[in-house]
Amino acid sequence: xxxxxxxxxxxxxxxxxKENLKTFAxxxxxxSKEVEREVQNILExxxxxxxxxxxxxxxxxxxxxxxxxxxxxxxxxxxxxxxEPTAGLDPLSRHKVWSLLKELRAGRVILFSTQFMDEADILxxxxxxxxxxxxxxxxxxxFLKKKWGICYHLRIHVNESCDLGSVTxxxxxYIPNVIFSGHSQYELRYKLPLENMNKFPDLFSGLDSxxxxxxxxxxxxxxxxxxxFLRLEEEATVDEDEHVLGEEHAEAGPxxxxxxxxxxxxxxxxxxxxxxxxxxxxxxxxxxxWVHFLKLKxxxxxxxSILLLYVVFLLPLVLQLSLVAAWQSVSAWELSSARYFLPQxxxxxxxxxxxLLVHNNTGTDIEDFIHMLESQDLTVEITSEENTTEExxxxxxxxxxxxxxxxxxxxxxxxxxxxCFPVLVNIISNALLRALNSTMHIRIWSHxxxxxxxxxxxxxxxxxxxxxxxxxxxxxxxxxAMGYMQDYKVGARAQLRVSGLFPSAYWCGQALVDIPLCWLxxxxxxxxxxxxxxxxxxxxxxxxxxxTGAFGYGISIVLFIYVISFIFxxxxxxxxxxxxLIVVSIWLENVL
Numbered sequence: 001x002x003x004x005x006x007x008x009x010x011x012x013x014x015x016x017x018k019e020n021l022k023t024f025a026x027x028x029x030x031x032s033k034e035v036e037r038e039v040q041n042i043l044e045x046x047x048x049x050x051x052x053x054x055x056x057x058x059x060x061x062x063x064x065x066x067x068x069x070x071x072x073x074x075x076x077x078x079x080x081x082x083x084e085p086t087a088g089l090d091p092l093s094r095h096k097v098w099s100l101l102k103e104l105r106a107g108r109v110i111l112f113s114t115q116f117m118d119e120a121d122i123l124x125x126x127x128x129x130x131x132x133x134x135x136x137x138x139x140x141x142x143f144l145k146k147k148w149g150i151c152y153h154l155r156i157h158v159n160e161s162c163d164l165g166s167v168t169x170x171x172x173x174y175i176p177n178v179i180f181s182g183h184s185q186y187e188l189r190y191k192l193p194l195e196n197m198n199k200f201p202d203l204f205s206g207l208d209s210x211x212x213x214x215x216x217x218x219x220x221x222x223x224x225x226x227x228x229f230l231r232l233e234e235e236a237t238v239d240e241d242e243h244v245l246g247e248e249h250a251e252a253g254p255x256x257x258x259x260x261x262x263x264x265x266x267x268x269x270x271x272x273x274x275x276x277x278x279x280x281x282x283x284x285x286x287x288x289x290w291v292h293f294l295k296l297k298x299x300x301x302x303x304x305s306i307l308l309l310y311v312v313f314l315l316p317l318v319l320q321l322s323l324v325a326a327w328q329s330v331s332a333w334e335l336s337s338a339r340y341f342l343p344q345x346x347x348x349x350x351x352x353x354x355x356l357l358v359h360n361n362t363g364t365d366i367e368d369f370i371h372m373l374e375s376q377d378l379t380v381e382i383t384s385e386e387n388t389t390e391e392x393x394x395x396x397x398x399x400x401x402x403x404x405x406x407x408x409x410x411x412x413x414x415x416x417x418x419x420c421f422p423v424l425v426n427i428i429s430n431a432l433l434r435a436l437n438s439t440m441h442i443r444i445w446s447h448x449x450x451x452x453x454x455x456x457x458x459x460x461x462x463x464x465x466x467x468x469x470x471x472x473x474x475x476x477x478x479x480x481a482m483g484y485m486q487d488y489k490v491g492a493r494a495q496l497r498v499s500g501l502f503p504s505a506y507w508c509g510q511a512l513v514d515i516p517l518c519w520l521x522x523x524x525x526x527x528x529x530x531x532x533x534x535x536x537x538x539x540x541x542x543x544x545x546x547x548t549g550a551f552g553y554g555i556s557i558v559l560f561i562y563v564i565s566f567i568f569x570x571x572x573x574x575x576x577x578x579x580x581l582i583v584v585s586i587w588l589e590n591v592l
Contacts, residue, residue, distance in 0.1 A: 001028060003077035007084050009064040010495040012291055013057035014298040017048060017067055020056055026287040027501050028075045029275040042070040045100055061088045082112035086119060098123055117225040129232055136232050145223045152192040153221045162214025170210055174203040281505050288509025292483055302479040309475050313525060317465060332447045335423050340395045342379040355379040357397035366400055372431035396420045419446060462529055469525050471589060474557060474581035476521055478574040481514040481561040488569045511558060518554040
């Protein structure tokens, strides 16, 4: 098993510290019964137990760094890669990490990069300096310091009465090959070769006895890796013929086990990764499905977008059903002549009723017809003038003319009076009925244009909204099936891959959540439509084809979104793709 801690922090922001550790533990193949114990061990080692229930997005930079280190250390990996593991940590936390790495380095390989020379000097058995992408030198601290001028630095603090030449002569009396490296106003600096260490006590005694020469105090320090680094920076190039690695064998003496050849390095065991094969794959699928579910659950923006699209889908449906409900309240009403014409004996016109105008164009007396009209409780006004339509004083009029032995009736209505024509026709029909000495009476009603009980209406209703739903639905999946784009942007996908996650387990874990969610949205839309269209009788074959098609459509569109998110992982966000897919669906509908 390999553990990697990249330079940037990689974790699932919506999960807590403990949930992140458990997820990566399952991905790395740690047995389910050992996951809890392993997670608790990491929490204790890194001293992050007090934040184990805190979401990763609420952690500070240093706490996130500890979590990244903990993820890399899960399962006791035999090879551990750490890229600046202590960057952003406070001094106390940094020293705790140092102590932890010292304890864990036995029996395993730890390769880490750092910009802190003291960290490299304390932790690493072998150090490598890289400049501009090229390896400058490799070796132990002793080898590097000796190779690049190891020595002791003597610093002497003096007063104004001190004579530089006298002090230098004093030092050379004990160490002839001392090198004067510089001075400031009250400090003299010398380099003492390593091979003269046995003369240091005499030098110190001599300096102590010459306080009268203006020497206040002095100190000795050893060359650090930082000095080596600065020395390397001053070098323009490294002489490749120096055989740095070869000389280390002769000068550094016998090497410790950590400096042996890679082929001879035996790794003890394989960590805690006991789950392998199909069992590991199933465990990883379950872990990825759980993570994806929690991410969707906490993503308020995506949930709001899905809800908005659902409202857009329901809005015309609710409007249509509201109109249907309003239409149901419209009942048939009788078209009575009393609604338009004055009853007999009433001469005063109202705002809605007038007398019935009869234009006699026969040239003879039509008293019998007038009598039959008046028998219907109508106030009749007779005229023989031709210009009856010039003044619109009446709601309606009947023009009676004679053609041979037959009468011809023409009805005229005011343009603002609704349903006047059928009323006038009914008045004439009742008059003719009375001419036959009948006591019956013809009545007429106005009914709605169509009946909502008609199955054809509901067939059209359902067909229209099914089509509307299929145009709108492609906008839903981008809001929950494009998790790969986010994982790629934050580097989580790479971290999962190096943690041993099977690519198929990643996608199957995503699909295990996305496809059922897609089906849920589809069938909820179908259910709403069918629940509100109970007038339609469905055949079993049609229902089977519809359900089968919905299952296949849900799977295909989710997989299609996966392809888009993989190809365009650096591109636009889910809102853009939601809009594009809806536009493409509408365009295809117009083309096809």
